[in-house]
Amino acid sequence: MxxxxxxxxxxxxxxxxxxxxxxxxxxxxxxxxxxxxxxxxxxxxxxxxxxxxxxxxxxxxxxxxxxxxxxxxxxxxxxxxxxxxxxxxxxxxxxxxxxxxxxxxxxxxxxxxxxxxxxxxxxxxxxxxxxxxxxxxxxxxxxxxxxxxxxxxxxxxxxxxxxxxxxxxxxxxxxxxxxxxxxxxxxxxxxxxxxxxxxxxxxxxxxxxxxxxxxxxxxxxxxxxxxxxxxVDGIMTCDPRMIPNAKVLTKVSFNEASEMAFFGAKVLHPSTIKPAVENNIPVKILNSFNPSFPGTLITNETDAGFPIKAIAFKKKVTVISISSPKLLYGFGYMARLFSVFEKYKTSIDIVATSEVSVSMSLDNTDQIGSIVADLSEIADVKVENELAIISIVGMNFSQKSGIAAKIFTALQSINIKMISFGASDINFTLVVDMKSLEPAVKNLHRVLFDDVN
The missing domain is CATH 3.40.1160.10 (Acetylglutamate kinase-like)
Structure with missing residues (x-):
């Protein structure tokens, strides 16, 4: 079947x-x-x-x-x-x-x-x-x-x-x-x-x-x-509405597709991947307007010849930054912070930390007022709106030299608000102002995909 x-x-x-x-x-x-x-x-x-x-x-x-x-x-x-x-x-x-x-x-x-x-x-x-x-x-x-x-x-x-x-x-x-x-x-x-x-x-x-x-x-x-x-013909290297010359990926892994979906690629619903992964069922993305096109195959394996697969993004993201000296050497303080988000059933996209501060991005702000009120009781809180997440998705980033250099070269004129890398080794994620989203994505696609061909 x-x-x-x-x-x-x-x-x-x-x-x-x-x-x-x-x-x-x-x-x-x-x-x-x-x-x-x-x-x-x-x-x-x-x-x-x-x-x-x-x-x-x-x-x-x-x-x-x-x-x-x-x-x-x-x-x-x-x-x-x-x-x-x-x-x-x-x-x-x-x-x-x-x-x-x-x-x-x-x-x-x-x-x-x-x-x-x-x-x-x-x-x-x-x-x-x-x-x-x-x-x-x-x-x-x-x-x-x-x-x-x-x-x-x-x-x-x-x-x-x-x-x-x-x-x-x-x-x-x-x-x-x-x-x-x-x-x-x-x-x-x-x-x-x-x-x-x-x-x-x-x-x-x-x-x-x-x-x-x-x-x-x-x-x-x-x-x-x-x-x-x-x-559409399959999962692409980027949203073709922003990058008209985006390319169709013939094969991606479940993990890569999940990252793309989570960070804004609209071909798949993010939760689609999980049930398929659990039973090792291959997923094909096909185009009913072009049924003869082979589309994109999603399996447990990936195309190892291309470490960088795609650029995904989310618009209209909010970042909450929390600062407190109690974070320094404070046991259980992070759990206390995250319990606030659990209380209001609000998921966090990405997290970046320093010795005395934590920044977290959200795309669901329905409970933002209550979250900020609770967090303000235990730390100084700053909220920034009108931001965007950009995620470069691929595999084995930490084992490939030069990838970070290419990313920062592409973004040398862009103000980066937040960076997250290392948790999964399959994405490099950053936050920019909404007004910087389009030039950032276009520069990244040119450097990571167009210039290599």
Whole structure:
């Protein structure tokens, strides 16, 4: 069995869904399990509608619902114009779900309250509708398929908005629900991103979580391969929107891909890699707009001939700097500092220390006020906003001479706020002002990739 995940742009229009059916058909002998995102733009519309409803703006959220409705119905018409017998059930399915969305939003508007639990339920509808459309499209193309409600398989904890899959339960559910469909000669089709708690409440894995779904399903069924079909040719040496001549990497290691994802590369959801690593399942990044391109293979091994693989970056990062003489020879002081971040469930990206100070970067500042207040009781605290993280990702940096020299040569005109190196030996990470991000990345790519060829 293989798992094939298709992102929002791959199911964004009737034409893209028809191309998707051809791609899936070419892998029919590999016993695929298909995971799809919502149609491109739909999740954003659902989020926007929820916010409008929370503020009591009925007209605004009704417009969002109308746009969602028309997007799906137009897609259905375009795909199934020659299959009128399929139009009615799909219309009814879609309109029933749209009615549920409208009812939920009206409830939010009345209460002027949007809980994470309600938000997850509203946001789940994009995948629930798109996966049914794809199922019908495959069957209409002569490819036997069966819709599977992902919530019947992907069991999660109750951390709404970023729920964690419970792998042992998912293994059991996949064996009961998904595997029999494959054995019957049909292709299971399910929505990504969504799940259900042990108590039966709809949850989501967080934005980008469809990749996560593909990975945990792949792990649960011991898949031989996980394919992530997107709208780029693979993992690249840098974001092509900033570096138009960025190159596609043919092969990277799981660790390198994880670092790239964590530090901003958008091809993969950061959590996608972990379930695949645990079962040594290779992951392929492929382009549904260019299906013949070989893409990028992610395995436990890397291409040893190229120590530097890519430049990734995160925008809009905040750095908290903490200074106190108590740090000097102070036992347990660092644990006390980090306990504040644990208290407010805020993860830290990178850390740099000196004898009496610690600097930490964050990209989630939801609890920044409370964190600063607590830290100020035990140290002097400085907060800097509008920063960016740049991470140079590769392998065995500490065993290769000259890499640091190249990096600092490229950045000789850039003010570096913070540096982190050595923890993993596969990345060299630094922090710069947002205004310096683009020139820094362009200079680094030129020195590390363009000038060596």
């Amino acid at each position: 293989i798992v094939m995940k298709f992102g929002g742009t791959s199911v964004g229009t009737a034409q893209r869904i028809q191309e998707l059916t051809r791609i899936i058909g070419s892998y029919q002998n590999s016993n695929p399990i298909v995971v799809v995102s919502a149609m491109s733009g739909v999740t954003n519309l659902l989020v926007d509608a929820s916010e409008k409803a929370k503020s009591g703006d009925y007209n605004a959220f009704y417009r969002c619902v109308d746009e969602i409705t028309q997007k799906h119905l137009q897609c259905i018409e375009n795909i199934f114009d020659s299959h009128p017998e399929l139009l009615k059930p799909l219309y009814e399915y879609t309109l029933a779900h749209v009615k549920e969305i409208r009812n939920l939003l009206e409830g939010v508007a009345i209460l002027k309250e949007l809980t994470p639990r309600t938000s997850d339920l509203i946001n789940s509808y994009g995948e629930r509708i798109s996966s049914m459309i794809v199922t019908y499209a495959l069957n209409a193309s002569g490819i036997p398929s069966q819709h599977v409600d992902a919530r019947d398989v992907v069991i999660t904890d109750s951390e709404f908005g970023a729920a964690k899959p419970l792998i042992p339960k998912i293994r059991s559910r996949a064996e009961e629900v998904v595997v029999p469909v494959v054995k019957s000669g049909k292709i299971p089709v399910m929505g990504g991103y969504i799940g259900r708690t042990v108590d039966g409440i709809t949850s989501t894995l967080g934005r980008g979580g469809s990749d996560y779904t593909a990975a945990v399903i792949g792990l649960a069924v011991d898949a031989s391969e996980i394919q992530i079909w997107t709208d």
